[in-house]
Amino acid sequence: MGRYYHGTIGGKFWFGVQSSYDASSFKDQETNKIPIEYFEYYNCGCQVEKTQNLYCNQCYSTYQEHYDDLDDDDKENIDDEEDDDAEDDDAEDNDKKKLLAHPSGHIKYEFDESDLEYIKLILSKLESEIGIDVITQLNFTIDENENDEFEYDINNDVVKNIDDIKAELIARWCLGKQIKKAIDTVEYCTIFCEI
Numbered sequence: 001m002g003r004y005y006h007g008t009i010g011g012k013f014w015f016g017v018q019s020s021y022d023a024s025s026f027k028d029q030e031t032n033k034i035p036i037e038y039f040e041y042y043n044c045g046c047q048v049e050k051t052q053n054l055y056c057n058q059c060y061s062t063y064q065e066h067y068d069d070l071d072d073d074d075k076e077n078i079d080d081e082e083d084d085d086a087e088d089d090d091a092e093d094n095d096k097k098k099l100l101a102h103p104s105g106h107i108k109y110e111f112d113e114s115d116l117e118y119i120k121l122i123l124s125k126l127e128s129e130i131g132i133d134v135i136t137q138l139n140f141t142i143d144e145n146e147n148d149e150f151e152y153d154i155n156n157d158v159v160k161n162i163d164d165i166k167a168e169l170i171a172r173w174c175l176g177k178q179i180k181k182a183i184d185t186v187e188y189c190t191i192f193c194e195i
Contacts, residue, residue: 009178014171023030039101
């Protein structure tokens with residue numbers, strides 16, 4: 001049980017102290033800080049960003065064809081969803097059509113070299129808040145796993161008696177170090193996070 005992340009880096013979010021959205025901490029407020037949320041189409045299971053087609057155009061020719069292929073429970077779920085675009089009068093044709101997908105339970109972050117200076121700044125602030133003595137005791141290391149993802153390892157005994165606030169900072173620092181390592185090594189970092 002738990003929430004995992006994978007991609008260029010891999011690992012497990014710290015239970016009770018680390019959000020699935022923690023990587024947002026390493027995106028400058030001036031940039032698009034919001035992760036990409038994915039949705040899964042009913043029936044076919046194809047994944048898509050919400051901003052794309054209302055129906056799966058890979059598996060169906062029309063919206064109506066996809067809708068007609070849904071079972072009654074899926075149709076009921078779709079009909080019960082609040083319409084985010086209900087006030088949009090410009091789309092008369094689509095005013096009754098809704099996204100034929102549900103949240104996939106995953107979000108995606110993308111980092112590259114343009115994010116590196118901000119990542120270093122946040123890591124430095126976190127190090128100041130955590131304290132160099134605690135960071136040294138963590139014995140933090142990063143290696144590539146069998147899936148070519150950068151994973152970290154720490155001395156877990158250090159965090160056993162630390163309060164949740166400091167544990168959250170340590171978890172964030174570890175994630176940031178992974179992101180930085182990926183960018184330093186392969187010039188980018190893509191993370192798929194379970195939510």
